[in-house]
Amino acid sequence: MDTYETLLVNTGRHPEEHHGTVNPPIYRASTILFPTLAALEEAQHHPNEGTSYGRLGTPTTRAFEEAMAEIDGAWRSIAVSSGLAAISTALLALLRQGDHLLVADNVYGPTRHFCDSFLNRFGVAVTYFDPALGGAIDTLFQPNTKAVFLEAPGSLTFEMTDIPAVSEAAHRHGALVLMDNTWATPVYFRAIEKGVDVVLHAATKYIVGHADAMLGVISATKEAYGPLRQAFHTMGQCPDADACYLGLRGLRTLAVRLERHQRNAMRVIQYLRTCPEVVRILYPALPDDPGYAIWKRDFRGACGLFGIELQLFTSAAIRAMLDQLRLFGLGYSWGGYESLIVPAQPNGLRTATASLPQGPMLRLHVGLEDPEDLIADLAQGLNQLHSAQPMREMA
Numbered sequence: 001m002d003t004y005e006t007l008l009v010n011t012g013r014h015p016e017e018h019h020g021t022v023n024p025p026i027y028r029a030s031t032i033l034f035p036t037l038a039a040l041e042e043a044q045h046h047p048n049e050g051t052s053y054g055r056l057g058t059p060t061t062r063a064f065e066e067a068m069a070e071i072d073g074a075w076r077s078i079a080v081s082s083g084l085a086a087i088s089t090a091l092l093a094l095l096r097q098g099d100h101l102l103v104a105d106n107v108y109g110p111t112r113h114f115c116d117s118f119l120n121r122f123g124v125a126v127t128y129f130d131p132a133l134g135g136a137i138d139t140l141f142q143p144n145t146k147a148v149f150l151e152a153p154g155s156l157t158f159e160m161t162d163i164p165a166v167s168e169a170a171h172r173h174g175a176l177v178l179m180d181n182t183w184a185t186p187v188y189f190r191a192i193e194k195g196v197d198v199v200l201h202a203a204t205k206y207i208v209g210h211a212d213a214m215l216g217v218i219s220a221t222k223e224a225y226g227p228l229r230q231a232f233h234t235m236g237q238c239p240d241a242d243a244c245y246l247g248l249r250g251l252r253t254l255a256v257r258l259e260r261h262q263r264n265a266m267r268v269i270q271y272l273r274t275c276p277e278v279v280r281i282l283y284p285a286l287p288d289d290p291g292y293a294i295w296k297r298d299f300r301g302a303c304g305l306f307g308i309e310l311q312l313f314t315s316a317a318i319r320a321m322l323d324q325l326r327l328f329g330l331g332y333s334w335g336g337y338e339s340l341i342v343p344a345q346p347n348g349l350r351t352a353t354a355s356l357p358q359g360p361m362l363r364l365h366v367g368l369e370d371p372e373d374l375i376a377d378l379a380q381g382l383n384q385l386h387s388a389q390p391m392r393e394m395a
């Protein structure tokens with residue numbers, strides 16, 4: 001059995017099918033031609049295999065799906081047009097009117113918006129729960145609870161969840177577990193091994209890895225897969241072949257990039273810990289983080305994305321800091337090779353968590369630059385906090 005790094009290099013590649021080229025080509029296709037009516041009819045009977053129409057997948061799509069299923073340890077994977085499409089397609093596939101869904105309070109904002117708008121509109125009841133509950137989630141199941149949706153760590157507040165404990169409770173109640181695994185990727189968290197039934201990825205982030213394509217993936221166990229592929233067919237959520245190609249190419253270097261993102265993030269964090277402006281760092285790979293024990297037990301590494309809580313500086317001071325940064329770009333998304341920073345405002349998004357950071361928060365993505373350059377950039381940025389305006393009075 002090959003090791004994981006070897007698998008990342010070789011999965012989904014079939015040079016013998018493509019004139020020996022190392023990578024599968026980008027098949028741009030809507031129409032697929034068949035030599036005979038019998039061949040066309042045969043393809044219609046197997047829409048999930050091979051190719052019959054562009055929307056249902058090209059050979060490039062299939063190669064990416066094959067690779068994702070293999071590295072996720074899934075029965076099959078489905079490539080879709082974005083991370084949010086993976087989330088919305090999976091939820092619509094698995095839930096129906098009258099069902100109840102449990103959702104971790106720390107999920108990605110647009111996931112929450114989807115639950116509160118579409119799912120509610122279609123008669124699915126949603127209950128948010130504190131991600132720290134773990135197995136104590138047991139009391140929240142109702143007879144109609146069909147699924148639990150997790151994200152760990154949350155991509156704004158970085159709380160961990162005891163995923164094996166939640167999965168055990170969910171399965172005991174006959175519910176499926178869906179998990180957004182964008183932060184760790186399959187390299188650092190093997191969700192299916194830990195009890196998750198349906199894994200969702202914003203491949204837009206680390207898997208594509210270069211900030212140049214939108215792509216999502218749904219990976220599932222054999223038991224959960226059927227309705228997911230059906231919903232994909234019904235809803236037309238297809239990615240284009242170019243994006244699948246970039247996703248596949250990103251996989252080849254994913255382990256190497258993540259290792260460096262992690263090392264650089266640790267170095268930047270080591271510096272931030274010496275800064276009096278920083279109250280707290282939110283990153284489960286730190287031994288004093290509340291999520292550390294679970295992270296250490298279940299995860300194999302940490303990526304370059306973490307949060308910081310600052311002293312009570314005014315928003316004008318924080319604005320001055322962010323506008324002054326040279327290497328940390330101001331922009332959404334993350335997982336590319338470059339460093340990014342954005343203000344994080346989780347409070348408006350939470351309804352079920354007892355304690356959230358009180359001070360202003362920033363979310364940093366540490367890229368592949370030299371961390372000493374990044375530290376110099378942050379140092380001159382943090383200086384701006386003092387020059388702009390005095391701190392707010394403590395409430």
Ligand SMILES: *Cc1c(COP(=O)(O)O)cnc(C)c1O
Nearest residue numbers: 082083084108155182202204215
């Ligand atoms: C970005 C992101 C998504 C959505 O992915 P898109 O490709 O932007 O639709 C979902 N979950 C998490 C945790 C994300 O960071």
